Amino acid sequence: MTLSKTQLEAVAFYDQHYQVIFDSSLNEGRPVKLSDPEDEKGRICRFCGLGKPEVTFKNVAHAVPEFLANKSLVSMNECDTCNEFLAHKYEDDLAKWFGPMRSVSQMKGKKGVPTYKNENVRIGMGSKGLEIGIVTEDLESHLKFDGPFTFTMPVATPSQPFVPINAAKALIKTACSLCPPELLNECKPAIDWLMERALANMSMFPVLFAFTPGPMPYGDGKVLLLKRKSHDEYPFIWCIIATANYRFQFFVPFCPSDAWMMKGKSAQLNMHHFPDVFGDKWPHGKTCFGNFDWSGKEPIVKEQSFSFHVESIKKNEIPPASNSK
Numbered sequence: 166m167t168l169s170k171t172q173l174e175a176v177a178f179y180d181q182h183y184q185v186i187f188d189s190s191l192n193e194g195r196p197v198k199l200s201d202p203e204d205e206k207g208r209i210c211r212f213c214g215l216g217k218p219e220v221t222f223k224n225v226a227h228a229v230p231e232f233l234a235n236k237s238l239v240s241m242n243e244c245d246t247c248n249e250f251l252a253h254k255y256e257d258d259l260a261k262w263f264g265p266m267r268s269v270s271q272m273k274g275k276k277g278v279p280t281y282k283n284e285n286v287r288i289g290m291g292s293k294g295l296e297i298g299i300v301t302e303d304l305e306s307h308l309k310f311d312g313p314f315t316f317t318m319p320v321a322t323p324s325q326p327f328v329p330i331n332a333a334k335a336l337i338k339t340a341c342s343l344c345p346p347e348l349l350n351e352c353k354p355a356i357d358w359l360m361e362r363a364l365a366n367m368s369m370f371p372v373l374f375a376f377t378p379g380p381m382p383y384g385d386g387k388v389l390l391l392k393r394k395s396h397d398e399y400p401f402i403w404c405i406i407a408t409a410n411y412r413f414q415f416f417v418p419f420c421p422s423d424a425w426m427m428k429g430k431s432a433q434l435n436m437h438h439f440p441d442v443f444g445d446k447w448p449h450g451k452t453c454f455g456n457f458d459w460s461g462k463e464p465i466v467k468e469q470s471f472s473f474h475v476e477s478i479k480k481n482e483i484p485p486a487s488n489s490k
């Protein structure tokens with residue numbers, strides 16, 4: 166693979182400043198139970214600090230949301246009460262951000278691949294695979310019957326309204342669940358904020374994003390945690406989650422080792438995306454990178470359009486409606 170200058174710079178940057186402290190597939194073929202050392206009470210919840218009998222641990226607490234294709238990573242240190250609170254409060258907004266793409270990328274949640282619909286479009290799994298129904302006057306003008314073509318959705322497919330900071334909190338919660346026990350202290354202020362024990366207003370929360378086209382570029386999905394090894398003013402813990410066609414990169418806010426950030430220094434956050442693995446060898450098209458600011462507290466709708474590569478299509482003749490007069 167030939168790396169571009171930007172990619173080479175990113176590789177050098179991360180080699181110099183970071184070490185990988187957690188690296189896992191989202192489907193290891195078996196449950197991977199992440200657990201903290203137990204105290205005399207046994208398991209302790211990372212989020213409320215309680216253990217049995219004050220709280221229960223009956224639910225399977227996914228360390229990465231299940232709808233992001235996490236089949237393996239389970240947290241043993243998230244009680245049922247916190248599990249329900251965090252899922253309802255934050256994960257729903259992250260799920261809504263995906264809009265129709267959860268259906269298009271066939272990202273299964275608890276209840277399978279969700280169906281997306283509005284008055285003009287329905288996208289969902291049928292008996293033979295993904296089915297897309299579109300109501301539009303001039304559909305044929307968007308189709309080519311004599312060979313491969315790119316089909317761009319001719320109707321609007323907005324997301325449901327979602328609150329950006331809540332979607333960001335769902336990501337941050339994931340990093341707090343995956344964090345090795347010896348670094349948990351660094352996540353404590355973020356956990357207090359997630360649990361609403363501490364208030365914080367962010368003027369910006371960057372989420373570095375990448376989209377790679379094509380079928381399942383990340384395979385079973387992947388998650389990484391990086392810890393800063395230098396004393397330079399970069400975020401102490403980055404987390405990278407890659408699944409289906411998407412990659413999110415974000416840092417854990419308020420780490421004690423990020424005291425520099427509290428002094429209003431944010432210029433350094435304008436930094437490299439973690440090196441991507443596709444380069445110019447990926448046959449389905451270029452990876453697009455973006456930087457979101459997910460600090461907003463008001464619900465917003467994500468407008469998006471998307472395209473498919475279509476090899477060939479077949480026209481079904483629909484018999485004319487019978488005249489039943």
Ligand SMILES: [Zn+2]
Nearest residue numbers: 210213244247
């Ligand atoms: Zn708890």
